[in-house]
Amino acid sequence: MKFFVLHESTWRIRLRIAQLGMTLRQADLLEYYLQEQDSVDKAKVLDRTGEVVIFRTRKTEDWSGIRSALENFSYQDERLCELVPQETGRDVDRKYAEKLTMMILGRIFRRIFFPAPLRMIWTVAKSIRFLIKGLRALFTRGLDVSVLDAAAITASLWQKDYATAGSVMFLLNIGELLEAWTHKKSVNDLARTMSLKVEKVWRKKEDGEEELVGIGSIEKHDRVVIRTSDIVPLDGKVIEGTVMVNQASMTGESVPVARKAGGYVYAGTVVEEGECTIEVTKTAGSGKYDQIVRMIEESEKLKSNTEARAFHLADKLVPYSLGGTAFTWLLTRNVNRAISFLMVDFSCALKLSMPLAVLSAIKEAGSHDISVKGGKFLEAVAQAETIVFDKTGTLTHETPTVVDVVTFGDMKEEDALRMAACLEEHYPHSMANAVVKAAAERDLVHKEMHSKVEYVVAHGISSRVDGKRALIGSYHFVFEDEKVRMPEGEEDVLRALPDEYTHLYLAIDGVLVAVICIFDPLREEAPEVIRALHQAGFDRVCMMTGDNERTASAVARELKLDEYHAEVLPEEKAAFIKQEHAAGRKVIMVGDGVNDTPSLSEADAGIAIRGGAAIASEVADIIVSAEDLHRLVLLKQLSNALMKRIRSNYRFIMGFNAGLIALSVSGILPPATSALLHNVSTVVTGLRSMTELLSESKEH
Amino acid sequence: MAWNWNKTAMFVGGLLTGTAGISILSSEDAKKVYTHCAAAVMRGRDKVMEVCSTLQASGGDIAADAADINEKRKAEKKEREIEQAKAVLAAYEEEQKA
Numbered sequence: 001m002k003f004f005v006l007h008e009s010t011w012r013i014r015l016r017i018a019q020l021g022m023t024l025r026q027a028d029l030l031e032y033y034l035q036e037q038d039s040v041d042k043a044k045v046l047d048r049t050g051e052v053v054i055f056r057t058r059k060t061e062d063w064s065g066i067r068s069a070l071e072n073f074s075y076q077d078e079r080l081c082e083l084v085p086q087e088t089g090r091d092v093d094r095k096y097a098e099k100l101t102m103m104i105l106g107r108i109f110r111r112i113f114f115p116a117p118l119r120m121i122w123t124v125a126k127s128i129r130f131l132i133k134g135l136r137a138l139f140t141r142g143l144d145v146s147v148l149d150a151a152a153i154t155a156s157l158w159q160k161d162y163a164t165a166g167s168v169m170f171l172l173n174i175g176e177l178l179e180a181w182t183h184k185k186s187v188n189d190l191a192r193t194m195s196l197k198v199e200k201v202w203r204k205k206e207d208g209e210e211e212l213v214g215i216g217s218i219e220k221h222d223r224v225v226i227r228t229s230d231i232v233p234l235d236g237k238v239i240e241g242t243v244m245v246n247q248a249s250m251t252g253e254s255v256p257v258a259r260k261a262g263g264y265v266y267a268g269t270v271v272e273e274g275e276c277t278i279e280v281t282k283t284a285g286s287g288k289y290d291q292i293v294r295m296i297e298e299s300e301k302l303k304s305n306t307e308a309r310a311f312h313l314a315d316k317l318v319p320y321s322l323g324g325t326a327f328t329w330l331l332t333r334n335v336n337r338a339i340s341f342l343m344v345d346f347s348c349a350l351k352l353s354m355p356l357a358v359l360s361a362i363k364e365a366g367s368h369d370i371s372v373k374g375g376k377f378l379e380a381v382a383q384a385e386t387i388v389f390d391k392t393g394t395l396t397h398e399t400p401t402v403v404d405v406v407t408f409g410d411m412k413e414e415d416a417l418r419m420a421a422c423l424e425e426h427y428p429h430s431m432a433n434a435v436v437k438a439a440a441e442r443d444l445v446h447k448e449m450h451s452k453v454e455y456v457v458a459h460g461i462s463s464r465v466d467g468k469r470a471l472i473g474s475y476h477f478v479f480e481d482e483k484v485r486m487p488e489g490e491e492d493v494l495r496a497l498p499d500e501y502t503h504l505y506l507a508i509d510g511v512l513v514a515v516i517c518i519f520d521p522l523r524e525e526a527p528e529v530i531r532a533l534h535q536a537g538f539d540r541v542c543m544m545t546g547d548n549e550r551t552a553s554a555v556a557r558e559l560k561l562d563e564y565h566a567e568v569l570p571e572e573k574a575a576f577i578k579q580e581h582a583a584g585r586k587v588i589m590v591g592d593g594v595n596d597t598p599s600l601s602e603a604d605a606g607i608a609i610r611g612g613a614a615i616a617s618e619v620a621d622i623i624v625s626a627e628d629l630h631r632l633v634l635l636k637q638l639s640n641a642l643m644k645r646i647r648s649n650y651r652f653i654m655g656f657n658a659g660l661i662a663l664s665v666s667g668i669l670p671p672a673t674s675a676l677l678h679n680v681s682t683v684v685t686g687l688r689s690m691t692e693l694l695s696e697s698k699e700h
Numbered sequence: 701m702a703w704n705w706n707k708t709a710m711f712v713g714g715l716l717t718g719t720a721g722i723s724i725l726s727s728e729d730a731k732k733v734y735t736h737c738a739a740a741v742m743r744g745r746d747k748v749m750e751v752c753s754t755l756q757a758s759g760g761d762i763a764a765d766a767a768d769i770n771e772k773r774k775a776e777k778k779e780r781e782i783e784q785a786k787a788v789l790a791a792y793e794e795e796q797k798a
Contacts, residue, residue: 006757009764010771014757048746048753053760098749105748 001073006051011041013063014053015070022050024090026075032084033073039065047090087289089188096181103177107170123162126169127153143318145347151322152342152675159335164672168343171679175352178686186359189366190373191292201233202226204277218280227275229615232265234280241276245269268292270615305376306646310354314347321345328665340664343675349653349682357649357689361642364693369610369625370635377621380604382639383586387538387632388577388599390591391545391555392431392520393612395629400431400520402438403501406493407514408486416514418444420506423461423472431504434518460505468509475548476567478505478512485511502547520547522555529629530559536636540585544573546595573599590624590632592616607632634694641693649685656681 002018017030027047034043034054042055054066110119134150149172156165202210204223215233218224223239226232232245244256247269256272259265265278321341329338358375365372372378389395405413421439424432460473471478478484484507497503501517523529530541542563545552552566565576573589577599580587589596589603592612597619600606608620617623624631657678664674724730 007761007764009761010768012760012764014761046753046757048750049757051753051757053757098745101749101752102745 001070003052003070008063011058012053012055013066014051017050017052019050022047024094025086028088028090029075029077029080029084030073033077033080034066034069037066037069039069047094085192087188087192089185089192092181092184092188096177096184100174100177100181103170103173107166119166120162123166123169124157127157127165130169130172143322144315145318145345145351148318148321148342148345148347151325152339152345155339155342159339161672164343164675168675168679171683172348174683175348175686179352179355182356182359182690186362187293187297189363190371191289218283220280220283222280223277224280225275225277226265226271228271228273229613230271231615231618232267232269232271232278234267234278235282236265236278236280238263238265239277239279241274243274243276244272246272270618305379306643307354307358307375310350310646310650314350317346324661332665332667334667337665337667337671340669340671340674341661343671344657344660344664344678346653346657349657349678349685350650352682353649353653353685353689354646356686357642357645360690361638361693365622365635365638368631368634368638369627370631370638371623373621373623377605378639378642380586381588381622381635382643384588384604385538386540386542386580386585387533387588387590388573388603389541389543390573390589390593390596391543391547391552393592394590394609395526395543395555395559396520396522400434400502400518402434402516403519404517405514406497406517408493408512411513413514414442414444416506417442417516419465419470419508420472420504420514420516422465423463423470431502431518431520435504435516465508471507472504474546475503475505478507483510502551520551522558523629525629527559529633530561532630532633533636536633537640538636542576544568544576544599546570570595570598574602577602591620607635638693645689645693649689653682653685 003015004018005013005015007014022045024047027045030052031043031045034040034045034052039056039060040054041057044053045051046053056063056066060066110122114122130146130153131150133146134148137144137146149168152168153165156162156168200212201215201218202225203213203218204210204225210225218234224233224236226243238259238261240261242258242260243265245259245265246256247266259276264281267282325338325341328341329335332338358378361378362372362375365378392400402417405417407413407416417435417439421436421444424435460471460477462469462471462473464470471484484505497515497517501519504516504518505512506514506516533541540562541559542565543552543556543559543561544565546568547566549566552564555561556564565572568576573596577587577589586604588605588607589599590607590609591600592609593616596608596616600608600616600620605622606620607622607624608616609626610617610623611626622635624635660669660674660678663669664671669677
């Protein structure tokens with residue numbers, strides 16, 4: 001792509017792309033591409049002028065790397081087109097930036113160019129909207145903020161002080177616009193992270209066999225098989241089988257519904273139990289995005305308790321403001337001073353800055369690859385003292401590796417591994433992934449050898465292969481639950497198996513045939529992160545795992561955990577959290593697997609590791625990238641900083657405005673000035689709430 | 701009879717507006733004028749936003765250049781300080797030798 005350099009500084013360069021006009025999609029593609037480059041620190045594409053502003057990182061020598069990246073760029077790049085989402089929020093930003101600019105310019109224009117009578121007419125005309133809003137609120141909700149605003153405007157108009165009325169309305173409009181903009185932006189950002197992309201689905205061919213294909217290649221009337229813990233990938237009609245579907249992501253109801261042949265299932269809902277084949281009625285598209293946006297707007301997820309309390313307080317103060325006005329007038333018989341009470345209302349400041357603070361905190365978390373689904377979860381993280389970790393995939397890497405396959409009897413290693421992989425590949429668990437990967441590495445290809453696959457959560461998998469009952473799972477599942485026999489004479493081998501590995505036992509027809517040893521190393525940063533979590537304010541750092549006692553105690557010792565529980569069932573994990581609640585403590589749960597879902601919902605804030613089971617990400621309140629556990633510490637610091645900011649905003653608003661009222665009631669400040677100061681301080685507090693919570697030095 | 705011309709004029713004026721006036725204002729030709737006006741207003745808005753975008757970018761240019769200047773000054777100042785410190789150290793060592 002050709003470009004011209006318009007301006008070059010040491011670390012910043014501005015260029016124009018040689019093309020006529022630039023569509024929003026092209027701008028998005030280019031910006032994404034540039035941000036991906038290592039040498040680019042920040043890049044912004046201005047679609048209106050076709051310009052690009054790029055900042056390079058300190059470690060680059062010159063612009064040559066970036067130049068060549070630009071020259072090699074093409075809008076047709078397939079990988080980019082797939083990677084860059086359709087909705088990036090650029091059109092929303094464009095629309096609101098335009099509205100804001102027009103509002104400000106319009107005001108300046110009117111102030112300078114409109115003759116006095118015209119300005120008067122304009123002000124009165126504009127005020128009608130606020131007055132109607134105030135009157136309507138008065139008759140439905142009683143004395144709330146819009147009543148106060150309407151009273152302030154009426155008071156100024158009555159005094160023929162059109163300038164003050166105009167500036168009050170202007171600032172109210174600006175506040176409303178900023179709020180609408182940030183709200184829309186955060187809903188969009190949230191919806192984008194929540195649009196979980198199911199990539200591969202099991203398509204059933206005409207001969208009844210299943211194949212794993214990309215979701216993009218599914219067409220209408222194709223048949224797709226969905227099983228327990230899958231997310232329904234596409235809208236469809238059930239052809240055969242029965243499933244219990246959790247439709248919480250669509251309708252909000254958490255009780256699962258049954259779907260039999262003839263029933264419909266919707267994309268994005270979760271299969272809690274059962275298996276069925278569906279005929280696809282609608283292929284992948286953007287309909288789901290709009291659905292998510294609607295759901296976010298309808299649920300109160302975005303509001304946190306502190307915000308709700310602030311709004312409530314704002315509304316409660318209104319009668320006092322009105323009362324204060326009347327009282328001042330009675331005392332001083334000076335209408336001017338009385339009106340200052342009306343002008344300086346705490347409510348609009350509170351209502352503007354609180355949501356802005358929360359929403360920009362959510363956005364800032366997003367920039368660190370942490371998706372927060374609502375303000376109240378940040379609040380929960382700040383208030384929580386206990387944090388509970390799952391082990392596999394959370395404290396350990398998400399891909400443990402198979403180190404050894406110990407066989408018994410006549411079973412060969414490759415056959416055992418092949419059979420294990422065949423059984424395990426249907427389910428998203430890191431142990432399962434390890435087995436599948438090991439088989440793939442040894443090029444052990446298998447056709448679907450088994451028939452119906454059942455999954456017993458946290459224990460193991462059972463199925464039938466060649467008519468024989470095949471089991472794979474933990475010691476507890478295979479030996480104690482299913483009563484599998486040990487082959488004679490080989491008990492010693494079993495006892496000699498090394499302890500630090502996790503063991504998966506494979507049994508056919510009631511006899512143990514192989515043990516697969518899996519090595520599940522801790523993440524390198526885990527000990528450091530646990531220490532940092534203690535420092536950041538968590539009193540109790542605990543671990544709950546379904547894995548065996550030996551490995552669990554070794555891990556707990558190494559990480560210096562406060563508490564740990566091994567061989568835990570999913571319900572027991574949730575019960576532990578309930579116990580903490582009963583003791584009055586707030587709990588955070590960090591997990592990534594299907595067996596973590598009950599505890600993720602039970603916790604005050606459930607954190608899922610991205611890349612784990614899709615159902616965990618669906619149920620969790622916060623999703624953290626799998627790269628680095630330090631993000632958890634960052635999250636805690638961010639939440640604490642947010643709470644601190646909210647408290648300081650609160651104090652500033654109450655203090656400053658009370659001071660303004662005092663000054664203007666005593667006659668020192670004319671009401672116009674105090675109104676101006678109040679409005680300016682409101683906007684400033686709002687803008688400051690949008691700045692970053694964690695300073696640059698803390699990043700990375 | 702003394703006609704009140706004013707009131708008559710107003711009456712006739714009102715009559716004309718109500719009949720011919722409305723039909724002119726809502727005719728196809730008038731609609732074309734409105735459309736062109738609206739298009740011009742939209743062009744105007746786009747142009748204003750373009751100018752704003754350019755202004756912002758130019759502002760960024762200025763800020764970046766200013767930051768460059770300050771960085772260079774800081775680097776020069778550091779150099780000077782190091783030179784001075786070296787000179788002081790050299791003089792002290794000379795003194796010690798003597």
